[in-house]
Amino acid sequence: MTKRSVIKFGGTSVADFTKLKNIAGYLKKRTEQDEQLVVVVSAMGKTTDELLRNVDLLSSAPNEQDLALLLTTGEQQTISYLSIILKELDVRTQALTGFQAGIRTKGHHLKSKILNIKEQKFEETFSSHDVIVVAGFQGMNELGEITTLGRGGSDTTAVAIASALDVSCEIYTDVAGVYGTDPRIFPAKRLDYVSYEEMMEMSALGAGVLETRSVEIAKNYNIPIYLGQTLSDEKGTWIMAQEEILEKKAVTGVALDKDMDYVTVSYPMNDSELLKKLFELLEKEEVNIDMISQIVNMDGLQISFTMKDTDAQQIDKIFSVLKEEYPSLNFVIQEDYVKVSVIGSGMRDMSGVASKVFMTLLNHNIPFYQVTTSEISISYVVDQANGQEAVKQLCAVFEL
Structure with missing residues (x-):
């Protein structure tokens, strides 16, 4: 029986024609082993960044629909080039945009969510082709408009297609799996599972x-994901259900989020209606916030939270709306902070992790300004200058 798989290659893996040719040769070998493949690709190298720089020369607040239409051209270049190369190798190939692949989306043009995928399109295409090359990061909404899935959207495309076809998903990039932390900061071990x-x-x-x-x-x-290095024989990492993993460590990894802003909102009165409108607008604009803290005292109301820096345009829009009704509203967006997080499923059953983290930061004179926890994580806001040092010390103390 013919095996099927979904494979995704990131932007660095398809950065030039030499890399595309090497990938095409690899895909040909797999088809010769009686496999049918859906290959999801990102834009080549820094193409998306270049497109955004061009837009900055034209407008400070571009229309989201226009921007989505432009950004999806990066992935369309990649599927076209790869399909051309595969056909030169006599591989039966069909290239599809997100729209042609039947990826239906909803929500904002620049960070929409996948509503559904039409499995029938893939079945029909596989009847006469062995490799379907799909543009990641994109889809089409109910109005027939092209949308993007936001940062990392090609990963979402690949896993969603794997889910629709009920097959495993392989994601290849320039790193050989998942590490306890960014190996450029600390030489953490690669995780098998x-x-x-x-x-x-x-x-x-x-x-x-x-x-x-x-x-x-x-x-x-319940779709297993294999994360590995492109065209490498080095073993990667399997991402799977917790119950399938025997060994549970107290701490599995330490994450550093540099792509965040720290927002502080203040108002001279304790106005619950203001808070209600703020959160309604955050929901409407699909701005995800984290690490929320609120202070109410004689000086009025103060609320702080963290958010992704990619939502800066939406947050400016929200505060512009609020300022019209609440002229005394003050807000500060600070970019010189980072978030350091300790993660591990073993935290559920093992005590002492939180105190160990606190003591590590205190012993190394690393101040923190906000803390939040979940069942399996503890996160701290620290100064940008201390971010990497915090990661190094926490990795060392938990032997990652």
Whole structure:
């Protein structure tokens, strides 16, 4: 019986024609072993960044629909080039945009969510092709408009297609799996297995290996994800259900989130209506916030939270709306902070992790300004200058 798999290659893996040709040769060998493949690709190298720089020359507040239409051209270049190369190798190939692949989305144009995928399109295409090359990061909404899935959206595309076809998903990038932390900061060991829950926490808290939504989809549909280095024989990491992993460590990893802003909102009165409107607007603009703290005293109301720096345009829009009704409202967006998080499913059953983290930071004179916890993580806001040092010390104390 013909085996099917979904394979995803990131932007660095498809950065030039030489790399694309090497990938095409690898895919040809797999088809010769009686496999049918869906290959999801990102834009080549820094193409998306270049497109955004061009936009900055034209507008400070571009229309989201126009921007989504532009950004999806990066992935479309990649699928076209790869399909051309595969056909030169006599591989039966079909290239599909997100729209052509039947990826239906909803929500904002620049960070929409996948509503559904039409499995029938893939079945029909596989009847006469062995490799389907799909543009990651994109889909089409109910109005027929092209949308993007936000940062890391190609991961989400790949896992969603794997879920629709009920097959495993392989994601290849420039690192050989999941490490206890960024190996450029600390020489942590590579992990053979990571649970869905741990990977979701690590991704959400700044470990830029996989997009959080992709892991959530995999968990919901029990789709194993293999994360490895492109065209390497080095062993990678399997991401799977917790119950399939025998060894549970107190701490699996330490994440550093540098792509965040720290927001402080103050108002001279304790106005619950203001808070209600703030959170309504955050929901409407789909701005995810974290580490929320609120202070009410004689000086009025103060609320602080962290958010992704990619939501800066939306947050400016929100505060512009609020300032019209609340002229005394004050808000400060600070970019010189980072979030350091300790993650591990073993925290549920092992005591002393929180105190060990606190003591490590205190012993190394690393101040922290805000703390939040979940069942399997503890996060701290620290000064940007102390971020990497905090990661190093925490990795050392937990022997990662």
